[in-house]
Amino acid sequence: MTDDDQLDRAFLALADPVRRAIVARLSRGPATVNELAERFPITKQAVSRHVGVLEAAGLVSRTREAQRRPAHLEPAALEAMTAWIDRYRLRHEERFRALDEVLDELREDVPSSRPTPSQEQSP
Structure with missing residues (x-):
């Protein structure tokens, strides 16, 4: 088997x-x-x-x-199952980390649309 x-x-x-x-x-x-x-x-x-x-x-x-x-x-059988699951979990975590990095870069490139404190205090 x-x-x-x-x-x-x-x-x-x-x-x-x-x-x-x-x-x-x-x-x-x-x-x-x-x-x-x-x-x-x-x-x-x-x-x-x-x-x-x-x-x-x-x-x-x-x-x-x-x-x-x-x-x-x-326990060895359960460990084999856990190892199989972990292999895919780690792969997906790496993809999510890479996606987070891309999103962080995009956030840095987009100017903030919120007014700064000096802009909020108009006469």
Whole structure:
């Protein structure tokens, strides 16, 4: 799977509000499906499917601790998404800075239409 495919899966996985809430919860620490399901008005099986989608997207992993199978957030996947977003954000910020410079130059070239204080005090 290419990096682009992985990013596609991750963004698609986060398009769902339940999965975003699961990621937010896992950002505070690992949790089992039962623990995650307590927050949502859906079945444990539905929560398990959502965790499976997040796992397939590389955003979550699961480990086995005796009878428990806690889900863990995978920070590297989130960092890859952030890096992708930042690359475009920085590009646009550079364009806005360049536009600001052009606008500042135009403002300097246009004479002010406001009267000066000495012009305001006419007899």
